[in-house]
Each structure stands twice: as structure tokens, then as C-alpha cells.
Amino acid sequence: MPQLQLPIFPEGVTQITDLLAFKKENGEVVYFNGLMPIFAHGEQDVRSFRMITSFLYVKGFVQQSDLCRTFGVTPIAVKRAVKKYREEGPGGFYAERRVRGAAVLLPDVVEKAEDLLAEGVSVTAVASQLGIGADTLRKGIKTGRVRVKKNSQQSNMN
Numbered sequence: 001m002p003q004l005q006l007p008i009f010p011e012g013v014t015q016i017t018d019l020l021a022f023k024k025e026n027g028e029v030v031y032f033n034g035l036m037p038i039f040a041h042g043e044q045d046v047r048s049f050r051m052i053t054s055f056l057y058v059k060g061f062v063q064q065s066d067l068c069r070t071f072g073v074t075p076i077a078v079k080r081a082v083k084k085y086r087e088e089g090p091g092g093f094y095a096e097r098r099v100r101g102a103a104v105l106l107p108d109v110v111e112k113a114e115d116l117l118a119e120g121v122s123v124t125a126v127a128s129q130l131g132i133g134a135d136t137l138r139k140g141i142k143t144g145r146v147r148v149k150k151n152s153q154q155s156n157m158n
Helices: 046-058 064-071 075-088 107-118 123-130 134-143 150-156
Strands: 020-025 028-033 036-042
Touching: 028 046, 036 046, 046 064, 046 075, 064 075, 107 123, 107 134, 123 134
Parallel strands: none
Antiparallel strands: 020 028, 028 036
């Protein structure tokens, strides 16, 4: 027969559930299962906070309402963190943020593209020759970043 565990915690903790609690001390947050510390992170370490709370949720130790009530986070914040944990694992919280790549239509590229298009070269051929995507060049033409003479513009859009 399984033995019941009494909810015994160190002094000064804040309970999350009957079996989990945390304590802020000396700039560190320590999570406890009874008297046993299970994880610790810096008080300002938001990534580790999101990772451990997502872990506790995914493993079934806490509910979303427990996290919202105890830490004052919004339900959508919990859902986003849990989604990241499920898709990318703990490492997803520490990975470099994905940012948009560098601009492709730089002034020198635009100048070369305009010259080639003025000579009557097709958009697809110009894009291939300059090493950029044909859709990128078409979008540049459409938004006016790449200027094409009226007479050759319609024949070059292929």
C-alpha cells in the first residue's frame, strides 16, 4: 500500500500545490517538493521560470490555474510557455531568438537589377543572376523599390 506523504515544507515558502512550493531568498527562487529542493534559478531569470513552470505543468504536477494564482501570470503566458516546452523542450527557452534575416534588396543590388531589367532581361533571370529570390524581386518592383521602365515592366514580370 502506498505511503501518504505529508505536506511538510521549510519555513517561509509559498505553496503552489499541496506537494509543491517555492521560496525567494537572496535573489534566488528555489522550488520544493516537500522538504526536497527540486530546482533553483535567479529571481530575474524569466527563461528558467518559464521552463520550470512549463515542465511542472506538462508532467502533471500543477494546473494552469495554480500557476496563474501563485505567480500572477496570465493564462496565455502559461499556454505559450507550455507550447514552447512541448515543441522545443527545455532548450527552447535558452536558444537564441530567431530574427528576420538581413535585407536582400540593398542599393547596389537594386541598381544592378534596374540595369538588367532596362536591358530587357526577365525578372526570373535577373533574380537568378543576382542570387536573390524571384518573388523578392517582384515584390521590390511592386512596392517601387526597384524601378522598371513602363514598356519593359509588363513583359518582365514572368
